[in-house]
């Protein structure tokens with residue numbers, strides 16, 4: 001039996017199994033198995049690539065944004081509107097057959113926007129070009145899930161399932177679990193908070209499923225079984241995501257208002273040029289970019305030419321936050337937006 005069939009079998013069994021206290025650890029075991037098979041499916045057998053690798057487009061600029069969506073939601077139209085690159089758009093599905101990079105210039109930052117082929121349900125299992133598309137999504141600093149505002153709400157969940165299946169976790173941070181392998185001593189599990197969504201028995205079952213008999217586990221938040229498996233497997237990607245509903249020109253104002261109120265969501269119309277500047281602002285925010293001006297000693301900073309950094313970047317310099325009297329800070333100073341820095345060497 002191939003891996004795909006095995007996965008199907010486990011998924012069927014999980015669907016048949018009622019969720020309750022008695023079946024909890026059996027389901028945990030099935031989940032762990034499922035994750036293992038999916039990993040097998042996704043990591044190409046040969047190092048030289050195969051369907052598990054993304055498109056061969058060089059990363060460029062300060063950050064990469066990948067456009068993920070079903071066919072004909074308007075991904076290419078968006079690229080053509082926001083960048084100087086033209087990507088063919090048409091009313092038939094699968095117009096775009098490869099990755100097309102464009103550059104958004106905003107506040108001194110160069111953001112690479114990647115137009116990608118549309119994906120269909122089952123993309124992560126290797127249907128069509130889907131595997132390549134979802135693998136490329138893994139390389140992004142921000143994923144834009146583009147949706148057609150005129151279509152059903154279901155599309156959003158289906159896309160999330162495809163990305164989840166390749167190990168992408170959207171708008172989540174890595175669960176606070178410390179996991180240490182040992183050679184002897186058995187398994188020690190400690191938690192600093194009460195666990196309400198999983199329990200020690202389930203965790204032990206999963207560890208046994210991975211043939212891990214000696215390790216220390218420290219759990220510092222109220223995790224689910226899935227989150228535990230994620231940390232155990234270790235190659236998950238935690239990527240911010242913006243849900244972008246396009247074609248709002250074709251729905252009622254009431255519907256627009258409803259969509260616009262959802263979390264991590266922006267509503268736009270590429271055709272009518274509605275809200276595109278706001279979308280770019282939101283991308284900038286979610287990428288956590290900050291712009292920093294550099295200046296030579298005794299000179300004014302060049303405000304036309306900021307340097308872009310990711311939030312959390314540190315450098316020795318002066319922070320505008322401490323104005324009016326600029327201050328000398330250490331190398332570990334976390335850069336704030338609009339900081340002005342000069343580097344002093346001894």
Ligand SMILES: Nc1nc2c(ncn2[C@@H]2O[C@H](COP(=O)(O)OP(=O)(O)OP(=O)(O)O)[C@@H](O)[C@H]2O)c(=O)[nH]1
Pocket residue numbers: 069070071072073074075076077078088089090091092093094095096097116117118119246247248249250268269270271272
């Ligand atoms: N009504 C409306 N139509 C739009 C809008 N944006 C794009 N379209 C239309 O939607 C169709 C598909 O646009 P594309 O840009 O080719 O969509 P895509 O997502 O790149 O499609 P694939 O590459 O095939 O996956 C085209 O006929 C566009 O003119 C919009 O804001 N409103």
Ligand SMILES: [K+]
Pocket residue numbers: 071072073089090091092093094095096
């Ligand atoms: K299209």
Ligand SMILES: [Mg+2]
Pocket residue numbers: 075076077088089095096115116117118
């Ligand atoms: Mg396209």
